[in-house]
Structures are given as structure tokens and as C-alpha cells.
Amino acid sequence: MQDKQLLLDIQGITKRFGNLVANDRIGLQLQEGEILALLGENGAGKTTLMNILFGHYVADEGSITVSGIPLQPGSPREALKAGLGMVHQHFTLAENMTVLDNIMLGTESMFSFGRKDGRAREKIRRLCDQYELDVDHRSLVKHLSVGQRQRVEILKALYRDTRILILDEPTAVLTPQESDHLFATLQLLVEKGLAVIFITHKLREVVAASDRCVVLRHGRVTYTSVTAETSIDVLAREMVGGEIPEVRRPPVQSGANLLKLDTITVSDPHHYTLLDNLSLTVNSGEIIGIAGVSGNGQTHLADLISGLITPNSGTLCLHGSEVKKFSPQDMIHHGVGRIPEDRTGTGLIGDMTVKENLALENYTRSPFSRFGLLNFKALSHRTREITSCYDVRCGGPDSAARNMSGGNMQKLILGRVLSENPTVIIANQPTWGLDVGATAFVHRQLIEASRNGAGVIVISEDLDELFTVADFIHVMYKGTLSERIRPADTSARDLGLAMSGQRSVLHSVSLKEVQS
Amino acid sequence: MRLEPRENISLLHRAMVPVGAALVALLVCSVLIVWAGASPFEALLLFIKGSVGSKFAVSETLTRTIPLIFTGLAAAVAFRAKLWNIGAEGQLYAGACIATWLGTGLIDLPGWLMLPLLFAAGAVAGGLLLLGPTMLKNWLAVDEVVTTLLLNFIVLLFVNWLVFGPWKDPMAMGWPQAAPVVDSAILEPLIAKTRLHWGLVIGLVAALCVWLVMRYTTWGYEIRAVGCNRKASTFVGIPVNSVIIRTALISGGLAGCAGVSELCGLKGYLTLDLSPGFGYSGIVVAMLAALHPIGVVFSALFIAMLSIGADSMSRSLNISNYIADVATAVSLLAVLVSMLLTRYRIRWR
Numbered sequence: 001m002q003d004k005q006l007l008l009d010i011q012g013i014t015k016r017f018g019n020l021v022a023n024d025r026i027g028l029q030l031q032e033g034e035i036l037a038l039l040g041e042n043g044a045g046k047t048t049l050m051n052i053l054f055g056h057y058v059a060d061e062g063s064i065t066v067s068g069i070p071l072q073p074g075s076p077r078e079a080l081k082a083g084l085g086m087v088h089q090h091f092t093l094a095e096n097m098t099v100l101d102n103i104m105l106g107t108e109s110m111f112s113f114g115r116k117d118g119r120a121r122e123k124i125r126r127l128c129d130q131y132e133l134d135v136d137h138r139s140l141v142k143h144l145s146v147g148q149r150q151r152v153e154i155l156k157a158l159y160r161d162t163r164i165l166i167l168d169e170p171t172a173v174l175t176p177q178e179s180d181h182l183f184a185t186l187q188l189l190v191e192k193g194l195a196v197i198f199i200t201h202k203l204r205e206v207v208a209a210s211d212r213c214v215v216l217r218h219g220r221v222t223y224t225s226v227t228a229e230t231s232i233d234v235l236a237r238e239m240v241g242g243e244i245p246e247v248r249r250p251p252v253q254s255g256a257n258l259l260k261l262d263t264i265t266v267s268d269p270h271h272y273t274l275l276d277n278l279s280l281t282v283n284s285g286e287i288i289g290i291a292g293v294s295g296n297g298q299t300h301l302a303d304l305i306s307g308l309i310t311p312n313s314g315t316l317c318l319h320g321s322e323v324k325k326f327s328p329q330d331m332i333h334h335g336v337g338r339i340p341e342d343r344t345g346t347g348l349i350g351d352m353t354v355k356e357n358l359a360l361e362n363y364t365r366s367p368f369s370r371f372g373l374l375n376f377k378a379l380s381h382r383t384r385e386i387t388s389c390y391d392v393r394c395g396g397p398d399s400a401a402r403n404m405s406g407g408n409m410q411k412l413i414l415g416r417v418l419s420e421n422p423t424v425i426i427a428n429q430p431t432w433g434l435d436v437g438a439t440a441f442v443h444r445q446l447i448e449a450s451r452n453g454a455g456v457i458v459i460s461e462d463l464d465e466l467f468t469v470a471d472f473i474h475v476m477y478k479g480t481l482s483e484r485i486r487p488a489d490t491s492a493r494d495l496g497l498a499m500s501g502q503r504s505v506l507h508s509v510s511l512k513e514v515q516s
Numbered sequence: 517m518r519l520e521p522r523e524n525i526s527l528l529h530r531a532m533v534p535v536g537a538a539l540v541a542l543l544v545c546s547v548l549i550v551w552a553g554a555s556p557f558e559a560l561l562l563f564i565k566g567s568v569g570s571k572f573a574v575s576e577t578l579t580r581t582i583p584l585i586f587t588g589l590a591a592a593v594a595f596r597a598k599l600w601n602i603g604a605e606g607q608l609y610a611g612a613c614i615a616t617w618l619g620t621g622l623i624d625l626p627g628w629l630m631l632p633l634l635f636a637a638g639a640v641a642g643g644l645l646l647l648g649p650t651m652l653k654n655w656l657a658v659d660e661v662v663t664t665l666l667l668n669f670i671v672l673l674f675v676n677w678l679v680f681g682p683w684k685d686p687m688a689m690g691w692p693q694a695a696p697v698v699d700s701a702i703l704e705p706l707i708a709k710t711r712l713h714w715g716l717v718i719g720l721v722a723a724l725c726v727w728l729v730m731r732y733t734t735w736g737y738e739i740r741a742v743g744c745n746r747k748a749s750t751f752v753g754i755p756v757n758s759v760i761i762r763t764a765l766i767s768g769g770l771a772g773c774a775g776v777s778e779l780c781g782l783k784g785y786l787t788l789d790l791s792p793g794f795g796y797s798g799i800v801v802a803m804l805a806a807l808h809p810i811g812v813v814f815s816a817l818f819i820a821m822l823s824i825g826a827d828s829m830s831r832s833l834n835i836s837n838y839i840a841d842v843a844t845a846v847s848l849l850a851v852l853v854s855m856l857l858t859r860y861r862i863r864w865r
Binding site: 307327 | 733734740741745749750751752754
């Protein structure tokens with residue numbers, strides 16, 4: 001390692017936002033041919049550091065050197081020129097353009113007439129061969145799979161002669177198999193002399209794919225180690241800054257049927273099938289996990305059970321009686337508790353107070369309003385009850401919901417939903433972006449609700465989460481659901497295959513029970 | 517230069533917003549006055565004298581405040597729900613038209629019945645005029661900024677046709693105006709020998725009512741929720757479309773009341789100069805008040821002072837009265853900037 005060139009040298013970076021120190025004297029070195037994993041919970045300062053690196057923010061203190069040359073702060077253009085390239089978690093591709101157009105976008109001079117397609121095509125072909133990236137530069141981005149799009153993003157960075165490639169949560173949208181493919185690509189890249197930083201919170205991947213890892217906590221580098229000399233347990237402890245809260249799941253005792261979806265089909269206005277002949281049964285006391293790569297219909301399934309969309313055909317029964325009218329209020333009335341995917345966008349109204357946010361689903365009912373007049377006393381009383389019961393940290397019932405942290409927002413939504421004692425709970429990505437403590441809290445609450453007799457559906461892209469909470473798992477693929485699977489009968493690997501359409505690897509519960 | 521959000525915003529800080537904005541507006545106008553060749557101090561003195569310096573000046577300012585309260589409330593209510601009603605001018609004239617139709621001889625009731633009836637009819641007319649664009653917005657996602665704005669011109673041309681054609685008063689010596697309203701339809705003066713009329717009381721009551729509705733009722737709660745986050749409102753089952761229609765009826769109704777009040781309290785007959793753009797000034801009033809119904813009363817007073825004072829000053833100094841328009845525009849810009857600065861601080865570097 002000694003003879004390798006130091007590509008990136010970050011020294012004493014400090015960045016303050018008001019009273020908050022987002023980055024506190026961060027030092028980080030990256031050598032040629034190295035894969036570095038940057039770990040940390042949400043709010044640990046990873047994003048701030050990357051924004052400083054790419055010139056979106058200017059650090060209050062500290063310096064950055066790339067390949068021995070100081071990087072001019074506050075200039076994204078300089079950062080790109082110095083050889084920094086980034087692949088964002090949410091891709092920045094124009095879907096209606098070809099791969100070639102996307103890659104060339106922004107690299108051409110504004111003043112040169114005519115496009116130099118030939119040279120670009122040649123370079124892309126060379127890069128594809130060199131790094132075994134199989135992408136056809138002529139295809140439209142909208143026709144590509146998620147994994148292929150990610151390869152286009154990588155190509156885009158390589159086309160600009162990137163020497164340091166940074167990937168933000170690159171595996172969040174990939175199946176385990178696609179992740180392996182990605183790691184193989186990264187390995188090839190570093191063998192040719194590049195350096196890679198990948199940002200993640202999935203510890204298994206760190207151990208599988210990185211040479212060295214750095215843990216950020218509260219804006220500081222708290223732990224650095226060569227990956228081979230550390231373990232998942234150590235990393236987890238370092239990330240959380242203490243012991244990881246344990247989530248216990250008592251054995252499942254299925255009770256009466258609560259929710260039954262029978263051959264439900266949902267199409268969009270353009271007759272594109274979103275949910276395809278889908279059936280699902282949820283019984284009292286069960287937690288049903290829905291696994292799948294995002295965009296396979298999970299959102300529509302959640303919307304359906306939330307009363308936001310009406311099926312084109314098929315039936316939905318709650319407590320044995322068929323639901324005819326699909327509206328949020330009807331579903332709430334039938335005892336459905338809905339925890340939406342986007343907590344700031346759909347779950348809460350940031351500009352309204354905590355009190356007003358808690359009233360959103362029941363403000364028309366006594367005692368919260370009478371004769372069209374709101375009863376603020378009753379609202380405040382309920383708010384205090386919920387905030388203490390669900391450990392919501394906020395500036396009081398009259399503070400704006402916008403000022404809360406993500407974890408507290410989710411606890412507020414949980415409180416709003418669970419305090420109504422729903423019999424069916426649909427939770428879409430309930431722990432997305434939450435820290436370990438808040439995640440464990442959400443899991444415990446969902447498990448408690450199910451063991452008190454509710455039927456819970458958890459939609460998640462995080463297989464670890466499903467293995468933690470779910471009694472049964474269904475895999476969602478192109479609007480269809482697999483059979484019911486017991487987590488004990490399967491593995492992340494098999495689920496991954498099923499998530500990409502290969503259902504045959506799964507052993508469904510019914511099949512298993514027939515055999516035994 | 518970067519903007520950073522502030523953590524705690526004190527009450528004092530919030531209160532300073534309108535004051536600071538007014539000061540900036542004054543400063544900019546002084547520059548214009550100097551440019552126009554007058555002494556800014558003399559101008560300021562004449563300005564104050566003209567707007568609040570005498571009983572007459574105060575009564576004139578308050579008279580001008582009345583329509584601005586109504587149109588300001590109309591904009592404030594609609595904007596709360598993110599319904600961009602730019603059509604208060606047209607709704608004002610719609611209200612005045614209905615009041616003219618009913619009040620120039622079609623019916624004649626005692627004043628205590630006649631005036632509420634005319635206000636109700638004007639409110640319905642204004643509300644219905646906004647209903648069309650709102651339906652188009654709800655069903656076909658047609659931008660209401662465009663439709664309400666264009667409706668203003670349609671209504672104005674319609675009024676134009678009315679006062680030159682069928683409604684033209686033969687007794688008006690050829691002026692394009694409708695016949696005056698009957699005596700029972702006249703809003704009595706609030707103070708004798710001034711133009712200030714009972715419309716002020718009605719406007720203040722309206723502001724109070726709007727505030728109470730927005731603050732204490734489920735209706736107001738729904739309007740605020742829909743305005744802050746339409747997606748979340750849909751998710752929790754608030755009937756978003758009917759809330760927006762309800763908002764449109766209230767907003768258009770308030771603007772219609774402005775027309776009735778001007779007709780019955782000030783002019784007495786329908787003409788094309790019933791409103792020198794009160795509908796548009798209402799937007800400024802509402803923005804200055806940060807959409808607060810009680811704040812609307814004060815910002816309406818402020819804008820009225822500005823225009824009456826500038827009118828009087830420009831007459832005395834013989835400089836252009838467009839300075840009043842500039843002052844209004846500058847104060848709006850100043851308020852928008854200072855509203856931003858209450859939530860964010862500027863950091864250089």
C-alpha cells in the first residue's frame with residue numbers, strides 16, 4: 001500500500017449550520033486502488049461531507065487535496081475537473097434520452113457546432129470493454145432496468161475521466177445478485193487504478209466489498225479500520241455508539257381473517273397493469289412482509305389498502321365484508337391504520353403544528369370538533385398523551401411539525417395511527433432513513449400491535465428488516481405477489497432471485513405443509 | 517452568498533417585518549421624489565398631511581380602506597388554500613352588477629332588508645364567477661391564474677357594454693354610467709359630511725369572521741391543510757376538491773362584497789371607474805398581511821394611506837402620482853424579502 005499514490009486527502013473539515021456541527025474536524029485519506037466504505041447513521045454528516053467535496057457547500061475549516069493539488073472550495077466544476085465523480089442514490093438520468101445522450105450531456109462545449117458522436121461512441125465502447133459494463137449506448141434510458149441505469153451512471157462518471165468514484169447508497173435499489181455484480185465492477189475499477197468511496201449503512205456489504213472502512217458519528221470520524229480486521233458487530237456498535245437495541249418477536253399466533261384481497265387488478269389510465277391478479281390474506285396476529293425491488297407495485301398495493309385507488313377488478317374484504325367504496329375515510333372507518341411511505345410529503349403537513357397534524361385523520365369526530373368548531377383543549381390533551389406514550393420529541397403541541405427529526409416524525413405518525421387501535425395496519429417503508437434506535441422503536445410498536453391482534457403488512461426493500469419483523473413474506477414482482485413464505489424457510493439470496501422474477505426458488509408455506 | 521434557516525424566530529423579529537418593509541419603501545420613494553425634483557422632506561410632510569393630517573384626510577383614507585379590506589380578504593382566503601384567485605377585480609364588478617340590477621328599481625325593500633340582500637346577492641355573484649375557473653382547475657387541471665385573470669377582462673368588457681348600452685342612464689348627461697341605486701340601497705355615512713360609510717364596519721366584521729373561521733373551525737383547518745400540503749390532505753381523507761370549491765365561494769363572495777360596498781356606499785351608480793384596480797391591490801394587501809385576516813385590515817389601511825397620501829402629495833407638489841403605485845410595489849417586494857429574511861439568514865461566503 002505504501003507505494004500507492006494518495007488520491008484524496010481530506011484534512012480537518014468542519015462545517016456548522018447555526019448551532020449544529022454537521023462535520024467536526026473530519027480527516028480522511030484515500031489511496032489509489034482502494035475501496036473505502038463510509039458508514040454512518042442518518043444525520044452523521046456523510047451527505048454534508050460529500051456536498052463539501054463536490055463544492056455544493058463551503059467548509060468553515062479544513063482543506064481538501066486531490067492527487068496532490070488543493071481543491072478550490074465551493075466550485076462543483078473544479079471538483080469534476082479534479083476527477084471526482086458521483087453516483088447518486090436517486091439517478092440523475094433523462095429517461096427520454098439515449099444512454100449516449102445522457103453520458104455526453106454537459107460534456108460538450110456550448111460553442112462548438114456539431115456533435116462529436118463518433119469519438120464519444122468510441123470512448124464509451126472502450127470503457128464498456130475495459131470495465132465489463134454491458135450497456136447498449138443506443139437504448140433509451142427508460143427501457144433500462146435499475147441495475148443497468150446504475151451502470152450508465154458509472155459510465156457517465158468514467159466518461160469524464162473520474163479517478164475517484166463516490167457512490168451514495170448504491171445497493172438500496174438492487175437485489176442481492178445485482179449488488180454482487182456491482183461489487184465486481186467496483187473491484188475491476190480499482191484494479192485499473194481508480195479509487196472508490198461507497199456510502200452505506202448496510203454492514204454486510206461493507207465487509208463483503210470494501211478494503212477499509214470509516215465510521216462517522218455526530219459529524220466525527222469515530223472509527224477507522226482495515227475491513228479484514230473488523231467485524232459486523234464491531235461496526236454496528238461503532239455506528240450506533242452503544243449496544244444495538246434488540247427486537248424480540250414472540251411466536252406468531254394467527255387468528256381470524258382480517259383482510260383478504262382476491263384477484264385484485266389495478267391499471268393506470270393508460271391501461272398499464274399496476275397490480276396484476278393479486279391475492280393476499282392477512283390474519284389477526286400476523287406481520288406480513290412484502291419484499292421487492294422498488295417500482296414493482298408496492299406503492300399501488302399500499303395505496304389500494306389505504307383507500308387512495310379503486311381496483312378495476314377483484315374484491316377486497318375487511319373483517320369478512322367486501323369493501324365497495326374506496327376512500328381514505330372509509331378505510332380509516334373500517335379500522336385500517338395507514339403509515340405512508342413519504343412521511344414528510346404525505347404523512348405530515350410540515351407547516352402545521354404537531355397538534356394539528358395529530359388531528360388530521362379524526363378532526364371531524366367528537367370530542368376533537370363539535371358543530372364544525374375545533375376543540376383545541378381536547379386536541380392538546382391527546383397530543384400530550386401521544387407524544388409521551390410514543391416518545392415523540394418535539395417543541396410542544398404548538399410547534400411546527402417541520403422542525404422535528406425524521407425519527408420523531410415517524411413516531412408521531414405511528415402515534416396518530418396506533419392510538420386509534422387499528423385492526424389492519426399497512427406500513428410502507430416504515431423505517432426508511434431512520435437511525436437504529438428509531439427503527440427498533442418502530443419494529444417494537446408494530447410487533448406489539450400484531451400481538452395484540454392486529455394484522456400488519458410491512459412493505460420494505462430492506463430484507464434485513466423483513467427478517468426481523470415478518471412472520472410471513474411475500475415477494476412482489478411486476479404487480480404480482482408470490483405465495484406466502486416463512487422467513488425460516490428461505491434466505492436473502494433466494495428472496496433476491498425471486499425479486500428479479502425467478503419465483504421457482506421459493507418454498508411456499510402451503511407447498512411445504514403439504515410435503516411434511 | 518448563502519441562505520441558512522434560522523432556528524428560533526422571536527415575536528419581535530416577526531413584528532419588525534412590516535416596519536422594516538415600510539421603511540425600505542419610504543426610502544426608495546424618497547429617491548424617486550428627489551429625482552422628480554421635489555424635496556423629500558416636504559413631500560413626506562405633505563404625504564402625512566394628505567393621508568392622516570386632518571379629519572377629511574383620515575376619512576378619505578378610511579374610505580379607501582374599505583374595498584381593500586374586502587379584496588384583501590378575498591385573496592388571503594384563496595391563497596391560504598393555494599387557490600390563486602387573481603380575479604377579484606372581475607368578481608368585484610360582478611357583485612356591483614348584481615347589486616345594480618336589483619338595486620336600481622327591480623326591488624325596493626326597507627334598508628335593513630335591502631342592504632343585506634344586496635350584499636348576499638353580490639357575494640353569490642362573485643362566488644359563482646370564481647366557481648367556473650375552480651371547477652376547471654379541479655377537473656381538468658386548468659391553471660386558475662390564467663382563467664381568473666382573463667375573466668377580469670371579460671367582466672370589465674361586459675360592464676362596459678352594460679353602461680354604454682342597455683343600462684345607460686338617460687339622466688346622466690351622456691356619461692357611461694348606470695342609473696343610481698334606490699335610496700334604501702344606500703350605505704349611510706358613518707361620519708356626517710364625509711364620504712366614509714358603514715361599509716367600514718361591514719368590512720371589519722367580515723375580517724373578524726374570516727379570522728374566526730380560519731382559526732377555530734374545521735372549515736378553516738381544512739383550508740389550511742389543503743393549502744399547506746395537498747397530497748397529505750388527500751391521503752388523510754380531507755375532501756380536497758370540495759374544500760377548494762368552498763374556498764372559492766368564500767373568496768369570490770368577499771370580492772363581490774367589495775363591489776356592493778363601493779356601489780352602495782361611495783359611488784351610488786355603476787361606472788367603469790368603480791374600482792381603480794382594487795382587485796389587484798387586494799393581492800398586495802393580502803401578501804403584506806402574510807395572509808392573516810386581521811393583518812389584512814392593517815395592510816389595507818397602509819395601502820390606502822399610501823395611495824391617498826401620494827395622491828395628495830403629488831397634487832400639491834405637481835409630481836406624478838405614479839409614485840404611489842411605485843411605493844405600493846416596492847412595499848410588496850420589501851415585505852416578501854423581509855418575510856424570507858425572518859426564516860433565513862444571509863451568510864456571505
